[in-house]
Structure formats: structure tokens, C-alpha cells
Amino acid sequence: MQRDQTFDELAGRCGEWLKGTGPESDIVISSRIRLARNLADFPFIRRCSDEDRLSIERTIRARLDKIPELNEVRYIDVEELSEVDRQFLVERQLISRELADSDGARGVAIDPNEQFSVMVNEEDHLRIQVMHSGLDLENAWQQINRLDDLIESAITYAYHPKYGYLTACPTNVGTGLRVSVMMHLPALVITRQIDKVFRSLQKISVTVRGLYGEGSQYTGDFYQVSNQITLGKTEVELMQQVSEVVPLLIDYERRARQFLVEQSEKDLHDDVSRALGILCTAKKISSEETMHYLSKVRMGVNLGLIDEVAVNIINKLFIHTQPAHLQKLRGKLLGSSDRNIERANYLHQHLSDPGKRESDLN
């Protein structure tokens, strides 16, 4: 396993989840699956002593090291990272906020393509996740299933014949599987249909969360659609629950966009152009406001109303303008108001002459 701690080369790249490729990628941003697993011979994390946590981390690291297929994977000791580096990994969706904010021995193994990561000592001893661009659950499942088998060949998981894979929280027990499809649904927000859609989803055990998971807000009109239950159905059945509603949501969003175009193309065109104008010319701008306008511009580009900027640039700006990324890209720590100024500069640089700037971002 690789072991270095610099993220500078990662910062310039986009990561898997906002690459903006793959099927239906104008609306479906990414398909993510995670499995919660625990070692059989240790207490769950909240009940662990410091020594337990250390032994768990050491055990898992040593075992992962022995798996030849995981040779390229890089292990990061999250405990040793600075605040901004932890935040950086959260923004890239490689670790959870919970792992970033907790204490004690913990880490994450990340593959070079950022398609999978294995969090160590989060709420469970192991949180394996695979993320693919666009709507690609089937392949994501195959990859994570293989990965789980590989890790299981080296580690004895806590498993119960009746309850399946045992987890610290009973809401994850059984398969330990959470499928999350990240969708960009600005038109459903504008037409105020989003609540209705969510209410109907909740009735069929599908849940909706914000960009950064449980408890986070619905920033930039990004929504994660996930399975609610984990026990009593096979992994494939749980995945199907989610993958059956995604095409419906895509269809609703497309129809809402069409409706907006037909109803008031001028207004919509005006709205998205103004959003682009603000992003290009603002002198200081918060990250929430940036997300808000980027979301409009993204829809404008996807609808062909804006052609002076490429969608891959917008996708990158979503992540590059977040606090930790901005500081990494600028190579210095910045306070919140300095960040707002730098963010405005950064947006201006990359949006005012996008044709020329495209190569810079790649």
C-alpha cells in the first residue's frame, strides 16, 4: 500500500463523483454504494478503548497490505491530518464528516482513481465505498462485492446467521448496504414539485439526503436518493428499489425542465444568464451562494441556453470552490472572508474566458 500524505495533485483533479461522465450524467451525478462491516473480535467503535481502536486500525492496515489486488491503494492516517486536509477529503466524498470530526486512531484507504475508499474506525470498523460517475449502480455493485470478498478473505467479519452482517447501529444491520444515487434536480426545485416527489419516495422505503449525507442540507440542488432499510432483502433487491425510482426522477426533472423552457424560456434564460453574470463578476462570494448559482448555470448549459461555458468546467467549479479545495488550490490557509474574495477571483478566472481556461482545469 502507498503511504504519502500530500493531496496537492488530487486537488487539481475533479475526482470521480463530479467527473460528469457516464449514463444520464446531465442529471445523475454519481452512483455510490457502501458496505458497513465490523471485525468479529472487537467491540463496536463507541465501546472501544484507545488501545482497541489502535489494534483495529493496525490489524486492518496489515491485512489490507497483504491483498495483492490492493497494491495501488494509498492509506491515509486521518488522525494525523490537518483540519483542512480532513475537510478536503470530506469535500471529495472520500471520507464522511463523522470520520473527519471524530477522535482517535482512524484512517482511510483510497484507490488512485478515487473510485473506492475504505474508511477505518468510522461508526463501524470498516466502511467500504465505491463511487462511479453517472448512473452505474450495476458496475458499482460488482466492484464493491468483489472488494468485500477480497477483504473478507483476510478479515473475520462479525456475522450472525439470522441478522447477517452486524453493525453498531441497528439501521444498518443485515446487508450493511447503502446505495446512494446523487442527482441534480434544479427544475423540480424551481417548479416546487420536489416535496411531492420526496413524500412519495418515503412511502416506498427510499430516502433523500443532502449533498454530504445524513443531516446535510440540499446544497446546489444536489440530492442523494438511498435505500432506507438494509435487512430482509438481498443486496440486488435493495439496489433495485433505488434504481427503479431513478429513471422516474430523471423523467420528472426532464419534464420540469421542458415545462420551464416552454412556459417562459426568456425568464429561464434570463435567470441562468444572470447567475453566470454574478459568478463571473462578483468580488466576494460565499460557497453556498456559489453552489446556488452554479446549479442554475449547470442546468442552463445542459439545456443549451448557455454555450459559453462547458459543463465539465461547471462540475469542477462545484468542488474547487469549496473551502478546503480553494485553500489547497491557492496553496495557503484562508479565513472565511478571505476565502470569499479568493473564491470570486477563482470563479472570474475560470469563467470569464472559459475556452482559454479549459486546459488549465484539466
Added chain:
Amino acid sequence: MKCQYCEKPATFHITELIGPDGPQVMHLCEEHARTFLAKESTSPSASIAGALAKQLKLTGKPSAETEQKECPVCGISFFEFRNTGRLGCPYDYTHFDTELEPLLVNIHDAAEHKGKHPRRAAVSADSQARLIQLRREMEEAIEREDYERASEIRDRIRELEETGNR
């Protein structure tokens, strides 16, 4: 449109899904949106964690006897589990089986795993649980400075770890 708390224009339109009266749209200026979001991110909400909290409440307060029931392996009481929503060790699923099953049925609408299972022959769950227990006993021995007992336990742990089919 104006912010619902002041005269500034509303630039943020936030949909609150888990409000007391169902979904609700908030129209806020940037400043009020920031206050709202900051408050929001620290409050426990969200559907999955929320579902558990609701179930724990719905199942009512168990008898004092149940509340005090303790797992012999990790030492967590059922009361502690109810308070935190997190279990202490894998053995809890066996020890608190009677109490957990109805809860699992409420959450998942099922009580039996149907998905994949580990391919390797399962190691005895008893010896795994015994390891958790011994490590805890060793720490307790160290705490009361009974180093002789601690070293005995450590030897026993090593023995078990080595025989543990890995």
C-alpha cells in the same frame, strides 16, 4: 420575493423535509439562510437516524429489569443502547435478541438477513466474543494495577488470537 425574516430579497429557497408540519419551503436572504443552515447542520435530523430515534421512542420505556440488562461481553446496558442508538459489540445481537427483534422488525419490516454471507467457514462466534471480553478484563486488571492477572489474561488472549482461524 422578500426574505421571510427581513426586508432583503430572498436568494435561498430551502425545503425543510422533516419539519413538525411536514415539508415546508423557506425563503431566506443570504444572511438568514446562513444562520438557518448553521443551526441545521448541528441538529440531529435526517430520515435514517430519525427513524431509529422514533422507533426507540415508540417502543416505549422497557421495564427497569430490561433497562439494567447488561451484555456480559462488552458491558453495555440496554438503557445505554436506548440512549445512544448504538450497540456495544457483535454479541449484543445475541444477548439482547428478545429486545432487539421487535425493533428490527419496526425499522426494516423484516427480521432475517437475505443477502450475501461470508464465504469462509465461520469462526466460532463464542471465541470471538470471548476475545472482546478478555481484552476488557485485561484493561480492568491494569486499571486496578493487578498486573499479574493482566499478564495472565494477555497470554490467554494471544492463545485465542493464534488459534482463531484466520
